[in-house]
Amino acid sequence: MTYLAKPQLRHPSLKVNDLGLTRRDYEGAVSTLCAGCGHDSISAAIVHACFNLDLPPHRIAKLSGIGCSSKTPTYFLGTAHGFNSVHGRMPSVLTGAACANRELIYLGVSGDGDSASIGLGQFAHCLRRGVNMVYIVENNGVYGLTKGQFSATADRGSKDKKGVSNATESIALVGLALELGATFVGRSFSGDKEQLIPLIEAALMHEGAAFLDVISPCVTFNNHEGSTKSFEHVREHEEVLNVLDTLDAFDLLTPQSEITAQYEAGTVQDVLQHDGTTLRLRKLAQEYDVYDRNAAMAYLHERGRAGEIVTGLIYVDPQPVDMHANLGTIPTPLNLLGDEICPGAAALDKINASYR
Amino acid sequence: MPHALERTNDFVVKFANINGSGSASANRLFARTILRMGVPCTPRNIFPSNIQGLPTWYEVRLSDAGYLGARGGAEFVVALNPQSFDQDAASVDPGGYFFFDSSKYVAQSRLRNDVIALPMPLTEICNAQWSEARHRQIFRNVLYVGALAALFDMDLAEAEKLVEEDFRGKAKLIASNVAALRLGNQWARDHFLCPIGLQVKRSTEVGDRIFIDGNTASALGAVWGGATVCAWYPITPSTSIPEMFSRYASKLRVDLETGKNRFAVVQAEDELASIGMVIGAAWNGARTFTATSGPGISLMQEFLGLAYFAEIPAVIFNVQRAGPSTGMPTRTQQSDVLACAYASHGDTKHVLLFPEDPKECFDLGADAFDLADRLQTPVFVLLDLDMGMNERLCDPFTWDDARRYDRGKVVTYEELEAGKAFGRYLDVDGDGITYRTYPGTHPTKGSFFTRGTSRDRYAKYTEDGAAYVDNMERLLKKFETAKKYLPKPIRKDSPTPTRNAAVFYGSTSAAMWEAIDVLAEKGIFLDGLRVRAFPFQDEVVEFVREHDQVFLVEQNRDGQLRSLFLIEHGLSPSKLQSVVHYDGSPITARFIANAIAAKLAPVQVKS
Numbered sequence: 001m002t003y004l005a006k007p008q009l010r011h012p013s014l015k016v017n018d019l020g021l022t023r024r025d026y027e028g029a030v031s032t033l034c035a036g037c038g039h040d041s042i043s044a045a046i047v048h049a050c051f052n053l054d055l056p057p058h059r060i061a062k063l064s065g066i067g068c069s070s071k072t073p074t075y076f077l078g079t080a081h082g083f084n085s086v087h088g089r090m091p092s093v094l095t096g097a098a099c100a101n102r103e104l105i106y107l108g109v110s111g112d113g114d115s116a117s118i119g120l121g122q123f124a125h126c127l128r129r130g131v132n133m134v135y136i137v138e139n140n141g142v143y144g145l146t147k148g149q150f151s152a153t154a155d156r157g158s159k160d161k162k163g164v165s166n167a168t169e170s171i172a173l174v175g176l177a178l179e180l181g182a183t184f185v186g187r188s189f190s191g192d193k194e195q196l197i198p199l200i201e202a203a204l205m206h207e208g209a210a211f212l213d214v215i216s217p218c219v220t221f222n223n224h225e226g227s228t229k230s231f232e233h234v235r236e237h238e239e240v241l242n243v244l245d246t247l248d249a250f251d252l253l254t255p256q257s258e259i260t261a262q263y264e265a266g267t268v269q270d271v272l273q274h275d276g277t278t279l280r281l282r283k284l285a286q287e288y289d290v291y292d293r294n295a296a297m298a299y300l301h302e303r304g305r306a307g308e309i310v311t312g313l314i315y316v317d318p319q320p321v322d323m324h325a326n327l328g329t330i331p332t333p334l335n336l337l338g339d340e341i342c343p344g345a346a347a348l349d350k351i352n353a354s355y356r
Numbered sequence: 357m358p359h360a361l362e363r364t365n366d367f368v369v370k371f372a373n374i375n376g377s378g379s380a381s382a383n384r385l386f387a388r389t390i391l392r393m394g395v396p397c398t399p400r401n402i403f404p405s406n407i408q409g410l411p412t413w414y415e416v417r418l419s420d421a422g423y424l425g426a427r428g429g430a431e432f433v434v435a436l437n438p439q440s441f442d443q444d445a446a447s448v449d450p451g452g453y454f455f456f457d458s459s460k461y462v463a464q465s466r467l468r469n470d471v472i473a474l475p476m477p478l479t480e481i482c483n484a485q486w487s488e489a490r491h492r493q494i495f496r497n498v499l500y501v502g503a504l505a506a507l508f509d510m511d512l513a514e515a516e517k518l519v520e521e522d523f524r525g526k527a528k529l530i531a532s533n534v535a536a537l538r539l540g541n542q543w544a545r546d547h548f549l550c551p552i553g554l555q556v557k558r559s560t561e562v563g564d565r566i567f568i569d570g571n572t573a574s575a576l577g578a579v580w581g582g583a584t585v586c587a588w589y590p591i592t593p594s595t596s597i598p599e600m601f602s603r604y605a606s607k608l609r610v611d612l613e614t615g616k617n618r619f620a621v622v623q624a625e626d627e628l629a630s631i632g633m634v635i636g637a638a639w640n641g642a643r644t645f646t647a648t649s650g651p652g653i654s655l656m657q658e659f660l661g662l663a664y665f666a667e668i669p670a671v672i673f674n675v676q677r678a679g680p681s682t683g684m685p686t687r688t689q690q691s692d693v694l695a696c697a698y699a700s701h702g703d704t705k706h707v708l709l710f711p712e713d714p715k716e717c718f719d720l721g722a723d724a725f726d727l728a729d730r731l732q733t734p735v736f737v738l739l740d741l742d743m744g745m746n747e748r749l750c751d752p753f754t755w756d757d758a759r760r761y762d763r764g765k766v767v768t769y770e771e772l773e774a775g776k777a778f779g780r781y782l783d784v785d786g787d788g789i790t791y792r793t794y795p796g797t798h799p800t801k802g803s804f805f806t807r808g809t810s811r812d813r814y815a816k817y818t819e820d821g822a823a824y825v826d827n828m829e830r831l832l833k834k835f836e837t838a839k840k841y842l843p844k845p846i847r848k849d850s851p852t853p854t855r856n857a858a859v860f861y862g863s864t865s866a867a868m869w870e871a872i873d874v875l876a877e878k879g880i881f882l883d884g885l886r887v888r889a890f891p892f893q894d895e896v897v898e899f900v901r902e903h904d905q906v907f908l909v910e911q912n913r914d915g916q917l918r919s920l921f922l923i924e925h926g927l928s929p930s931k932l933q934s935v936v937h938y939d940g941s942p943i944t945a946r947f948i949a950n951a952i953a954a955k956l957a958p959v960q961v962k963s
Contacts, residue, residue: 056799057799058796058797058798058799058800058803059796061640061795061796063636073805074805074817078803079799079800079803080795080803081793081794081795081796081803081805081806082803082804082805083639083805083806083807084805084807084808084809085635085636085662085808086632086658086659086662089628089629089658089659091632092587092624092628092629092630092631092632092633092636093632093633093635093636093639094636095587095622095629095632095633095636096585096587096622096632096633096634096635096636096638096639096644097636097637097795098636099585099620099622099633099636099637099642099644100584100585100637100638100639100640100642100644101640101641101642101794101795101796103796104640104795104796121625121626121629122625122629124625125624125625125629129622323622324620327617327620327621327622328615328616328617329616329617329618329619329620330611330614330616330617331616332618334584334619334620334637334642335584335637335640335641335642335794337582337584337618338582338761338763339582339760339761341582341584341609341618342580342755342759342761343579343580343608343609344755344757345754345755345756345757347608348576348580348753348754348755349752351576351604351753352566352752352753355566355567356564356565356566356567
């Protein structure tokens with residue numbers, strides 16, 4: 001209900017994190033997306049994750065391209081700077097921003113139209129550069145803002161609202177991300193808060209290129225029978241690899257109206273992160289190894305052929321190398337450098353002399 | 357036989373070579389030897405879009421009078437490419453000299469009887485002297501430099517000194533190059549009547565000037581101008597700007613303690629990404645630039661509109677080449693003026709700077725970063741291939757150590773904390789320029805959403821027509837404000853009062869000032885105005901209004917700067933006459949003088 005302002009009142013029992021902030025402090029403007037849109041659940045999950053990690057909201061930079069998903073940065077982290085750029089080009093803008101200030105946390109939000117079609121090139125190159133970021137694709141297999149055309153992630157054989165079947169092969173962004181060198185790759189489902197929130201938290205903690213493919217059904221154009229990106233289809237075909245536990249997950253299972261997936265816990269594995277933190281993995285697919293990129297690709301192919309949608313933490317490199325390491329830049333953010341970096345007149349005289 | 361031409365320190369030598377044969381460095385050695393003798397000279401490399409095997413020419417113009425533009429014609433031609441031999445023979449001015457490799461038989465019929473033939477069996481000499489194929493090829497080039505030094509009565513010691521400087525620490529290379537120089541020199545003395553009518557005499561005209569190309573100068577401008585992020589994609593003729601930026605930043609911008617870089621250079625996947633990175637970095641408060649050429653500008657259009665509308669500083673060096681499409685990628689033009697001035701869809705206008713030589717590439721290159729930050733908009737520095745890739749004699753670069761970077765209107769944490777009101781698109785000062793904050797400045801104040809969609813003065817999304825118009829009108833006001841920050845035009849009036857004038861910009865400048873002198877000798881007088889920026893300041897428009905007839909001299913087909921005058925200032929089209937040269941070669945003084953004289957001829961007859 002987009003015309004209603006958000007009430008400013010805070011319930012006195014709202015929990016406060018280490019920064020003294022409540023979850024409300026991580027929210028943004030009221031969403032203008034369709035009621036029940038999967039993207040709003042992802043926005044809520046981002047709010048939860050940032051709150052849980054005690055991140056100062058203003059130290060996060062939110063960047064997006066164009067499309068329904070790219071509108072969402074307005075709806076979370078209201079005190080953070082945001083940049084709604086051009087279609088398919090968020091990765092380059094984010095890369096430049098990351099060059100300028102390595103101290104901020106970069107959260108790129110994109111959609112399947114934005115990343116898998118017009119922006120496929122930039123998607124590929126920001127991952128191979130190892131930009132320290134969380135890149136979320138809110139994947140609904142359809143162009144929403146232009147009213148229902150198939151996107152490049154729509155599965156072959158999936159039907160549109162009029163019953164027309166998609167004839168072309170789909171692009172698997174998770175597989176591409178693995179191939180291109182993303183050092184953290186996960187997939188989740190907007191209707192699965194229990195899995196999604198800790199996955200976003202882990203991605204935010206990862207010091208390298210983290211990619212999350214989040215299936216996010218479009219309630220208006222792609223939630224019908226015959227669609228492979230509908231709530232029902234994803235619920236029925238989801239194969240959960242694992243669920244992450246985080247240290248501070250007290251608020252994880254707040255009852256919500258959205259559809260929430262439930263599953264049994266399996267064995268536990270601790271994944272030591274580069275920054276010293278530990279991810280605790282509740283493994284549901286016991287034989288699956290999150291460190292093995294080749295096996296991950298093979299597994300995704302195999303389950304994909306069976307029509308299953310594998311979710312969870314798919315791959316993590318515990319020793320990621322980020323873009324700044326490759327560029328050899330100083331720890332100080334480049335945007336803080338001022339007149340002191342000018343070589344000055346004496347150095348210029350030497351240059352002049354070398355050109356005589 | 358005609359009378360052989362006799363000139364001292366005022367002639368053109370043209371080398372015809374095959375690219376990839378190592379001739380470029382030998383030809384450069386020839387030009388630099390002349391400069392070391394204190395004689396101003398200007399080399400121009402005319403090369404194909406190819407790495408090895410196609411014809412390439414290198415023209416060296418000597419001018420004690422200091423004319424650095426292309427002149428046209430050649431008194432002396434060095435023909436070393438069998439593919440272009442006949443064409444090269446035909447290009448010698450009557451009474452000039454034709455130097456060629458006579459190792460293979462050349463029929464007398466292929467030589468002209470109105471020029472002096474200077475045959476030298478270069479290949480034969482090399483084959484006798486060196487056994488390795490690579491040496492034979494390389495030293496053939498050095499050999500002719502030695503021979504030319506004898507013919508022109510040049511000081512061979514200056515060439516030898518340059519060889520020593522270039523190969524410092526490599527004694528073997530020095531010795532072999534010096535030996536080749538001396539061998540060629542001696543051979544010429546033994547077989548030709550040295551010196552010939554064309555001679556190089558020591559001069560003091562070079563003074564303390566430096567010899568550098570515009571791309572390197574632009575890169576240095578970016579280093580001194582405080583650029584910290586460079587994102588780029590390789591494209592001729594701009595590639596050496598980011599490469600030289602990397603090289604100099606690696607020397608001058610490295611943290612001494614840690615060895616870490618105080619800059620970042622990212623080679624992007626294409627020009628869309630390079631301008632995207634520039635916009636992202638600038639949004640985040642870094643000084644940042646890209647360098648490209650026409651095709652890159654075409655690709656950047658959408659992003660440039662975003663930067664204009666969202667008001668993000670960006671510096672774009674555009675080293676123009678002949679378009680449209682791939683055009684002639686290694687030939688020069690000034691044909692992106694309109695593409696840059698109105699880049700992107702919707703109503704846009706952009707700030708353009710027009711340097712004339714490497715000195716201005718440095719100055720305006722550095723200034724561009726202040727201008728972009730001050731005006732919060734893209735700023736284009738428009739070079740061209742002729743200026744960017746050729747070394748040119750220019751005044752040494754200077755820097756005022758008291759100068760401080762102008763970072764424009766940026767609200768700080770302290771100001772926000774002190775309660776300073778902030779609206780990202782709120783025109784507080786009435787100059788159309790609003791305040792911005794860098795991301796991450798303050799926990800609760802000063803954040804805003806940057807977008808290419810319409811918004812109100814507080815950066816809140818709106819589709820309200822009045823708010824949209826309000827913003828677009830403010831952008832116009834800002835464009836007006838820009839004029840006072842931009843470099844003023846350079847005006848030079850004829851000593852004899854005249855109602856005629858010439859307006860020009862960029863690399864046309866040197867040939868144009870020379871053409872004005874040439875025309876004055878013929879009794880045709882012109883006031884000259886060199887435009888250095890767009891939008892045009894009042895004095896530019898006034899200058900046009902003051903004159904009856906104004907020739908707009910440019911290196912494109914359609915008279916693009918002329919179009920800007922017509923569009924922006926409604927000046928009479930009949931008053932503004934186009935003089936255009938766009939075949940991909942640098943415009944020459946002879947061409948300009950002839951074209952203007954021809955246009956004025958009927959008028960002169962009438963009066």
